[in-house]
Amino acid sequence: MAGARPKVEVPILKDLTIDNITENVHRINSQGSDPRMKYILERLVSHMHDFARETRLSTQEWMEGIEFLTAVGKKCTDVRQEFILLSDTLGLSLLVDSIDHPKPPASTEGTVLGPYHTHDAQDIPTGSSISADPDGEPLLCLCTVKSTTGAPIQDVKIDIWETDSKGVYDVQYEHYTGDRPDGRAVIRSDKEGVFWFKAIVPVPYRIPNDGPVGQMLEQLGRHPWRPSHMHFMFEKEGFDHLITALYLRGDPYETSDAVFGVKESLIIDLSTVNAEQAKKYDIKEGSKLLTYDFVLVTDEETKKLRDNEALKAMKALGRDNMTIINGLLVPDVD
Amino acid sequence: MAGARPKVEVPILKDLTIDNITENVHRINSQGSDPRMKYILERLVSHMHDFARETRLSTQEWMEGIEFLTAVGKKCTDVRQEFILLSDTLGLSLLVDSIDHPKPPASTEGTVLGPYHTHDAQDIPTGSSISADPDGEPLLCLCTVKSTTGAPIQDVKIDIWETDSKGVYDVQYEHYTGDRPDGRAVIRSDKEGVFWFKAIVPVPYRIPNDGPVGQMLEQLGRHPWRPSHMHFMFEKEGFDHLITALYLRGDPYETSDAVFGVKESLIIDLSTVNAEQAKKYDIKEGSKLLTYDFVLVTDEETKKLRDNEALKAMKALGRDNMTIINGLLVPDVD
Numbered sequence: 234m235a236g237a238r239p240k241v242e243v244p245i246l247k248d249l250t251i252d253n254i255t256e257n258v259h260r261i262n263s264q265g266s267d268p269r270m271k272y273i274l275e276r277l278v279s280h281m282h283d284f285a286r287e288t289r290l291s292t293q294e295w296m297e298g299i300e301f302l303t304a305v306g307k308k309c310t311d312v313r314q315e316f317i318l319l320s321d322t323l324g325l326s327l328l329v330d331s332i333d334h335p336k337p338p339a340s341t342e343g344t345v346l347g348p349y350h351t352h353d354a355q356d357i358p359t360g361s362s363i364s365a366d367p368d369g370e371p372l373l374c375l376c377t378v379k380s381t382t383g384a385p386i387q388d389v390k391i392d393i394w395e396t397d398s399k400g401v402y403d404v405q406y407e408h409y410t411g412d413r414p415d416g417r418a419v420i421r422s423d424k425e426g427v428f429w430f431k432a433i434v435p436v437p438y439r440i441p442n443d444g445p446v447g448q449m450l451e452q453l454g455r456h457p458w459r460p461s462h463m464h465f466m467f468e469k470e471g472f473d474h475l476i477t478a479l480y481l482r483g484d485p486y487e488t489s490d491a492v493f494g495v496k497e498s499l500i501i502d503l504s505t506v507n508a509e510q511a512k513k514y515d516i517k518e519g520s521k522l523l524t525y526d527f528v529l530v531t532d533e534e535t536k537k538l539r540d541n542e543a544l545k546a547m548k549a550l551g552r553d554n555m556t557i558i559n560g561l562l563v564p565d566v567d
Numbered sequence: 568m569a570g571a572r573p574k575v576e577v578p579i580l581k582d583l584t585i586d587n588i589t590e591n592v593h594r595i596n597s598q599g600s601d602p603r604m605k606y607i608l609e610r611l612v613s614h615m616h617d618f619a620r621e622t623r624l625s626t627q628e629w630m631e632g633i634e635f636l637t638a639v640g641k642k643c644t645d646v647r648q649e650f651i652l653l654s655d656t657l658g659l660s661l662l663v664d665s666i667d668h669p670k671p672p673a674s675t676e677g678t679v680l681g682p683y684h685t686h687d688a689q690d691i692p693t694g695s696s697i698s699a700d701p702d703g704e705p706l707l708c709l710c711t712v713k714s715t716t717g718a719p720i721q722d723v724k725i726d727i728w729e730t731d732s733k734g735v736y737d738v739q740y741e742h743y744t745g746d747r748p749d750g751r752a753v754i755r756s757d758k759e760g761v762f763w764f765k766a767i768v769p770v771p772y773r774i775p776n777d778g779p780v781g782q783m784l785e786q787l788g789r790h791p792w793r794p795s796h797m798h799f800m801f802e803k804e805g806f807d808h809l810i811t812a813l814y815l816r817g818d819p820y821e822t823s824d825a826v827f828g829v830k831e832s833l834i835i836d837l838s839t840v841n842a843e844q845a846k847k848y849d850i851k852e853g854s855k856l857l858t859y860d861f862v863l864v865t866d867e868e869t870k871k872l873r874d875n876e877a878l879k880a881m882k883a884l885g886r887d888n889m890t891i892i893n894g895l896l897v898p899d900v901d
Binding site (some may be wrong): 245246247248249250251254255257258261262264265266267270272273274276277278280281282283284285286287288289290291292294295299302303304305306307309314316317320323324325326327328329330331332333334452453454455487488489490493495496497539542543546550552560561562 | 607608617618643648651876880894895
């Protein structure tokens with residue numbers, strides 16, 4: 234057929250050595266038709282092999298790596314994702330979020346999702362409480378969500394989650410079934426872009442360190458603490474999905490978050506509910522108050538920014554032969 | 568204390584971006600005292616982050632990666648190691664074996680261990696059969712094991728394993744308990760370095776492709792076949808641990824092994840048992856015959872070769888500030 238792509242010849246794979254194994258693995262992996270998958274595999278295999286070559290990895294270390302990854306997999310359950318925790322603690326999660334969700338100035342920055350988001354949270358009307366913990370310090374949260382032009386965005390689906398006063402997420406309790414989620418809810422913004430709710434003042438907590446990732450941190454002399462924060466996730470058609478969190482200023486772990494999530498623009502000072510607010514929002518005067526104005530970026534603006542930054546980064550790496558297909562980087566076809 | 572190492576300052580981790588996250592993860596990972604672990608982590612994190620930056624990895628692709636690794640972990644059992652299979656099919660296993668077990672000329676080359684070695688194999692006297700499969704084609708194996716100087720090596724522990732005539736290892740059967748291993752045994756060489764045994768002619772087989780690694784191969788358009796082979800592992804104090812295999816010439820998968828293990832020096836032609844041999848070894852005349860003379864390298868020679876090659880490779884990479892401690896590469900301490 235005219236114009237048909239020439240069939241990739243299957244290479245002869247024999248007598249592979251330290252020096253020629255990589256190009257041969259690339260060749261056998263290049264038979265598929267998906268250019269993005271081929272590029273991902275090519276980069277993955279190159280980095281994995283270079284890692285082994287640069288460290289002169291020993292068989293024993295390789296086996297320890299195999300056993301570590303197996304243990305990480307075994308630790309995963311429906312409500313615990315140890316591989317996300319590994320990605321978080323090695324800075325990969327923050328990096329990927331930064332790549333995929335670039336932010337123009339004056340929009341709300343993103344941060345790590347973490348392993349504790351669930352789909353169990355129930356829809357609650359604005360003004361409700363997301364926490365049933367009687368030991369938590371009451372917190373009134375008054376927020377808005379707007380576009381970069383300052384226009385309120387109505388009916389945004391806002392996922393909010395935080396730990397209880399002991400620093401534990403609902404899913405971490407042994408008796409957790411998903412029937413009665415606590416410390417999490419989904420709220421919708423009104424036509425002014427306003428959403429408000431009651432919660433408890435976030436506390437610092439340890440990421441689960443009873444598994445292989447916890448052991449890794451210990452071996453590295455790293456603490457497992459995250460500073461006090463509350464997670465937010467925003468979904469609205471036409472706008473880029475925003476995963477973020479707000480952090481409390483002055484937290485002892487403010488500058489040493491185990492998963493690298495803290496950004497200055499996401500650090501907040503809590504204030505105090507005054508008499509008028511107490512009456513309006515039905516909460517005790519003097520309670521803690523969180524206010525924040527979130528700013529979403531349109532899909533279109535994000536896509537443009539993401540594509541531009543990808544091509545700029547490739548240029549800086551000396552890879553001028555790249556193009557973008559459906560928002561994903563692939564090498565030019567010759 | 569005079570001469571004490573200065574305490575590494577914990578870096579301030581905040582406002583991390585695509586461009587500065589890597590150096591900051593290195594800094595927080597550099598607080599431990601094990602120089603090898605620090606080097607391994609530094610290289611691992613650099614490659615992982617560069618992989619994400621060079622592919623501009625999307626959040627969705629990252630999540631697919633998390634889910635893939637989780638599925639690989641979940642597939643692992645006591646008798647199935649899906650992470651080894653992943654390492655094998657991406658060429659990492661062969662690479663690590665080549666790095667850790669460099670071979671001088673005129674010694675037997677190594678190859679991949681594969682995921683099917685077990686510790687269930689029983690010690691059998693030389694001359695016994697390692698296979699109880701009545702459907703296999705009988706094979707007489709006459710082998711020796713010697714040093715690079717040609718001296719026979721006595722009392723080497725030789726682990727041998729192969730599939731049955733259907734291309735299935737004992738551990739792959741659902742009813743497998745480990746009580747009655749089949750197709751595997753441990754034999755000791757005699758004072759002439761001789762060991763011989765009866766087996767069946769190896770057949771090609773598919774690596775287990777009912778798991779996530781099988782799905783990956785399918786997506787890549789790769790077949791899951793390994794050419795016919797028999798595994799050997801040699802252990803003897805003073806000699807480098809040799810993991811190898813012999814491959815049958817003319818196998819349909821001779822040049823497309825799914826795990827990249829075939830080397831010309833390990834391909835053999837089977838011959839035929841003559842009348843004298845039939846009588847001597849109590850096997851039917853005309854049966855298939857495998858002969859091979861294995862050559863082991865001393866620990867000392869291997870260590871010297873490994874260290875030299877590591878430093879040579881570092882030099883080629885422009886990393887002149889490396890040293891070797893206990894056989895493992897680490898950066899020089901300033």
